[in-house]
Amino acid sequence: MKKQDISRSIEKVDSREKISGAAAFTSDIKLDGMHYAKSVRSPIPRGRIKQVNLPSLPKGYVVVDHRDIPGENVVKMIHDDWPVFPKTEVAYIGEPILLVVGPDKEKVAELADAVEIEFEELEPTFGFTNSAIDLHYDKGDPDRAFETAARTVSYEYETGYQEQAYIEPQGFVGYLDEGTYTLVGSIQCPYYVKNAVLATMAADEDDVRVIQAPVGGAFGGKEEFPSLTATQLAVALRKVQKPIKFIYEREEDMIATTKRHPSKVRMEAALDENNNIQGLRAHVGLDGGAYLGLSGVVLSRGMLAATNAYTIDNVWVDGDVYVTNTVPNGAFRGFGAPQMIFAIEMFIHHVAKEVGEDTYTFRTRHQVSQGDLTSTGGVYRDPIILDEMSKKAEEISDYHRKRKEYEDPDTFKGIGMSWFLHGCGFTGSGEQEKIKARVKLKKDADGTVRILVAAVDMGQGPKTTFRKLVADVLDLPLEQVLFPYPDTRYVPDSGPTVASRTMMVVGGLLARAAKDLKESWREGEVQEAMQRYKQPDYIEWDQDRMKGDAYPAYSWGVNVVEVEVSKVTYEVDIKHVWSVYDLGKAIDERIVLGQADGGQAQGVVGLGYLEVMEHEGGALKQKNLTDYIIPTAVDMPKTENHIMDNPYPLGPYGAKGVGELTLVGGPPAVALAIEQAIGRRVRKAPVTPEYIMELIHNG
């Protein structure tokens, strides 16, 4: 049988159950004797808990708090500052202090409302002052570059919060099964959850089981945050000894779960007499919120993207995570890169304008090439087709002609282009040192092959693409390869579903396992094939100094956005987006194009323009889907997206990372278009009509 190109799209295996409403999301699960948990939250941004006054609790209703924790009162992530239930101090508005649990929701709600907590209010901290993590890297001799510079240019950029706004709020259903804490939930990382619960419950490996339910969107918001709800739930299960449903209401989810870190990035360029950037200094500031969570890693990834698609020989990058009394911030598709790429893309255009050069020529001159050093002195070993991609994008969008035409300020139209990269996988030796991914294929006697990995399908398609991949390598029909929902009882830890690593790393391991299985296939026998991640030899990374190869591979993208701005209302009509992406090889073209559409909605239209979230005194002003504006179908521009193959030798069929690439370049593309339309320098995203009006009136 002639083999089809792996990119050729097939029917997604879970479409029917989702279209029909039959797929059972966490909130659809019903168990006998189910109890319900409701959080009682802090109304203040910072304070000491003086006294908790509970209403009288009827039989069957309990309060669960820090006193009920058998193990560590720490949500196990990277740092140990995030409590499962705060004992003495609260650190943000909305922080869950305790749970009320019982069999009747009306009663639980009534009791939760009747809990009175006395606080001694303390002075909260906001803004970019209290640094809890600081990182640094450098390359070459930036001091010298600045000392000998013919001129220097510097600007500051800002980005705001972004809320993941998955349509399915967070939640778990938990129960005890012969002493095993069994948690079924809407999650990205079954083993993050398991490990957190093990620590909080001081439990044995076999006593905790985590199962992924269908996930109604995640985008990073269900990466580390569920470890908090899961540990709280496990503590409650131990106390109540009954099944418990723990689902967040939308407003809870909006105010109290992790968001994209607001950022302030300061950029400074040292130029020689030929207007070449010889040195770049950057400072990245992230508002981490009350607890550190993954903020250090977000900062790291952001900092690493400082030079983006440009080669600059001398680089000095500092970064800080500031702790504030606001909701802890965390993972969101892009993970620090959108903030940095907004800054560097805007900056490189602003530098060009400052020195009076055509921005396109200026950027092209600095464009990265294969063999160049990365921001941290690693090497871009693989072919880079960015130039070809850009030419394609320019052609389909008619970029140059429009750019010239829209120079006329009366048109109030603009066209903007961004180039960007995304490092695939965990930084540096993270895969080797931290994750140590393992995958397993289990073959039954009848020849059915089960994929046993912890990778979560949250809409991006591994339920389909993994089966496709393994079936293709094994030369079997798709129906003979199964990929059940990850259950930690049965699957090894293949790592979290994050960092655009799922296809490249986990898929890569599955492809190798499948190859082994194929070669050792014995009809009628039960067999297993396992693979463990091994870091490619060429990766050299010094974590402390942030030097070397930060990533094993890079995906690349070009976004072009055309806009028209209203002179009367300052609203932006985003008319068209054109994109070209290099993600190595699409394991399913339509799925990848779907990622492009979704990433652009969140990047170009969302973070670039519509999505505003602000706090005042630690209280978020936009607390529901009415006030937090995400795009509707009417808000989406026309789009044209192309994928260009550039196979990566160590990725399955050449695949690299996709999931985040399609978001990270969006905000600067639309911001640059708006900048041209209004003739003013844009320094903040989202580029709201209010901000546009301010720029027009104040320059």
Added chain:
Amino acid sequence: MADITFTLNGERITLREEPNLRFLDVLREKLNHTGAKEGCGEGECGACAILLDGHIVNSCLLPLASVDGRDVVTIEGYRMTERYQMLEKAFIEEGAVQCGICTPGMMIAAESMLRENPDPTDEEIRHGLAGNLCRCTGYNMIIAAIRRAAKEGEGLW
């Protein structure tokens, strides 16, 4: 308590319940129809959408009292129809399903708009979906699916 009678997916039902229950909760908890989802609870996301007398409404904003004497179709009933099958085929072929949480609501929205306007323009499709939020797909493939179903399903609507 009140006796509320309505037709659910072709079957006449009388419930004796509090009139101020949300119909979404009546469907999900009392009648075990979990196809309608709660995404926001305030009529913004459309994941709770059902057909009331043939037109899309947000069941999270519908008190049980208002359903009295009316005809309700949920995704559980709709999926028995030929129109559903045409839309299902189109959604699959166009890649319109990612995480799937919005999808039943999108199907309801599609039916509601196509029965009024069997040959909509893209702009009309977009406006017909204005009350159904999707965070995964950027809507393009959903719009393509509805366009396709309208075209290939000529005569169905």
Added chain:
Amino acid sequence: MVRHIIPKTYREALEHLKSGSLHILAGGTDLMVQNRAWSETPVAFKKDTLYVYNLEELRYIEREGDMLHVGALASYDMLERHPDTPSALKRCIALLASPGLRRVATLAGNIGNASPAADGVLVLYALDARVVLDSADATREIPIEEAITGPGRTAFEDGEMIREIRIPLEDFDSERFKKVGGRKADAISKVSFLGAAAFDGDVIKDLRLALGAVNTTVVRRREIEAQYQGLTAADLKARSQEIREAYAPYVRPIDDQRSTATYRRQVALNLIEDYIHSL
């Protein structure tokens, strides 16, 4: 203990209203959100609630001469379909909320809710609509600008409910509805505008300018409109700055989670000026 009352007839509803202060729930799109409780628990109405959605007697749109009578239960969806609905109102409905909300939401409900940002109410102010209120023993009719007294406040007494809205039907030579929301669909207005003009030859015989979401109620200043009657479009354009400044004192928006006072103020006045230039 809150009572839930489902009247079988309009008469019965009016009788129940005599008992005190009740929520009157028509489409429910405001009340169900404002009183929402935890999922799977009953909606937490604080007052006795009268469910009138199924009073078919109030579900009508009828034209009598040059007046449109819109029953309290006529949804925005019904209005959009009806051939006699004024074009200004149709323009507004096309951008209002979402299909699912338009299916049940009503003008009467939005009047009762009295949000300064309600687009439908903006149109009613511009079209000189009147509200007919019934109680068990009486009826009265008041202009829309007397019906709403402030954000969330109406002139309605306990015991009264809206039976219908009366909209005079006029032909305008120029009409513009502009909604500025947070996005292109399904958004609450930051600022909204309705401008309409009728000409007699080349002079204005009727000028309407109304702004929403920029004060405690809709801004409509008949005395300013009257000043420009009898002038030509060219005259008005020449005086657009003056007209803009005439409205400035009445544009008093706030900062909130949707937008800023500065933006709303600027855009509201821009919209007026831009409309004048379009005549």
